[in-house]
Amino acid sequence: MADTTYRANGAQWVLSLPAILLFLGLLVVPIVLTGLLSFNTFDALAGTQSTYTISSYVDVLSDPFYYEMFARTAIMSLGVTVICVVVGVPETLILSRMRPAWQGGFFVVILGPLLISVVVRTLGWSLLLGRTGFINSSLLALGIIDQPAQLMFTMAGVVIALTHVMMPFMVISVWGTLQKVDGQIAHAARSLGAGPITTFMRIVLPQLMPGILSGGIIVFTLSASAFATPAMIGGRGVKVVTTAIYDEFLSSMNWPLGASIAVLLLLAIVFVVIGSNRLIEKKFKQVFV
Secondary structure, eight states: OHHHHHHHHHHHHHHHHHHHHHHIIIIIHHHHHHHHHTTEEEETTTEEEEEEOSHHHHHHHTOHHHHHHHHHHHHHHHHHHHHHHHHHHHHHHHHHTSOHHHHHHHHHHHHGGGGSOHHHHHHHHHHHHSTTSHHHHHHHHTTSOSSOOOOTTSHHHHHHHHHHHHHHHHHHHHHHHHTTSOHHHHHHHHHTTOOHHHHIIIIIHHHHHHHHHHHHHHHHHHHHTOOHHIIIIIGGGSOOHHHHHHHHHHTSOOHHHHHHHHHHHHHHHHHHHHHHHHHHHHHSGGGOO
């Protein structure tokens, strides 16, 4: 019996080895190398040196420009998250009430942004948000605005484009939680005289909160680390952390400074994820039992 168990465990490790190697090679090793690079010294003439220092972190943490940039990134990510919650939760509730045949089609529409290349999707939004794009043309035709609105190279344009691709993550998270909601409780509340709004706020919404918070974590962290959309839609007008990292690596060629910004962004995201997970587990522990 012990020999059989040993063989089974050995087979599991052998089968897991490719996945472990991919995890180490594509995630752990690059993170470690980036962390080491952030401690290298940089000389404007000689470039990156093999000596080590914390000057890059000192430069970032002592410059108000980087604090403003991190704050801008947080505001952008929070804006995308709030919109995804406000739009995604009702969208999921409506989807749950559809017939199964309709649900499949609408799920394809919702998940569509994830099936399209990020470059193609972002270029499409740049055409829609341009001064002669579909959005401005429609608003002008309806008489809502008198002149084309500036949506490209603005925070509003970046938030709109990011919301489009982040919405599926919110819908999927809320959908998973919605499957565990006991509909009989809501029906009982309605039969006892509670109105639709009261039933939703006091019965349905608290049961959906774990999914909403989980989806919010996913949307916030992915928005904070997004690069293509802020770079192409925001341009130089919306400087966020990821575009600053790109500039330091490829424009200024100050790799240690870019690596230190990347490490600080990673630490901030890890802090948000761990803190949010502990909050969810503490407040909604009974839901996960």
